Amino acid sequence: MTPTSANLQAVLARIHAAAHRFGRDPAGIRLLAVSKTWPAQCVRDAFAAGQQAFGENYVQEGVDKIGELAALDLEWHFIGPLQSNKTRLVAEHFDWVHSIERLKIAERLSEQRPSHLPPLSVCLQVNVSGEASKSGCAPAELPALASAVAALPRLHLRGLMAIPAPADDFDIQRQPFCQLRKLFEQLQGGGLVLDTLSMGMSHDIEAAIAEGATMVRVGTAIFGDRNKA
Ligand SMILES: *Cc1c(COP(=O)(O)O)cnc(C)c1O
Secondary structure: OOHHHHHHHHHHHHHHHHHHHOOOOHHHOEEEEEOOOOOHHHHHHHHHOOOOEEEEOOHHHHHHHHHHOOOOOOEEEEOOOOOHHHHHHHHHHOOEEEEEOOHHHHHHHHHHOOOOOOOEEEEEEEOOOOEOOOOOEOHHHHHHHHHHHHOOOOEEEEEEEOOEOOOOOHHHHHHHHHHHHHHHHHHHHOOOOOOEEEOOOOOOHHHHHHOOOOEEEEOHHHHOOHHHO
């Protein structure tokens, strides 16, 4: 067993335990393995251990890895900040984007999505309270952004994503996830068909699952400390 496969099993066990504790079906929670900064071999090890979906933050690093691993049946998610001059590479190479915060970026991705590929699955990144960075759209702007993105022909709006500031206390961890879930439910109530709440990282998977996460994005707990990559 490689260290990656042991770590992966431990993360899956955490997801199952949290699902059980909060009365959720573990089948409704997907694991996205965040492979940013780690070489293609680490992705191969995780794939050999059964992991199929991988997340990358940097466009060129991601595109290089996608090319190197093209022989494997992998699903690639772009989760980092996206500048307009990089949208074409993302539209051409990735299956998902979690970090849409402006309509202009979404419009470019829709225009640039190649016609031989299925629509690009996207989540809108929301700046919930306690957000570590300044990224994400303001909650007040979310309904308008969501309906505009949902109307773009080559995108498939799947849901919402957030990156709250790290917190140690479980109840404090839950608050921004609760806020994101309520925004998600409001959009659903407004008639949008959404299936993805992308929230929870290595240190707060359990709090995210308690609040309804359908996809957790985990790097460190699978691959190790990125400072040692
Ligand atoms: C790096 C990153 C992750 C993974 O974080 P870990 O703490 O290493 O699990 C998840 N989501 C985003 C957007 C990231 O940039």
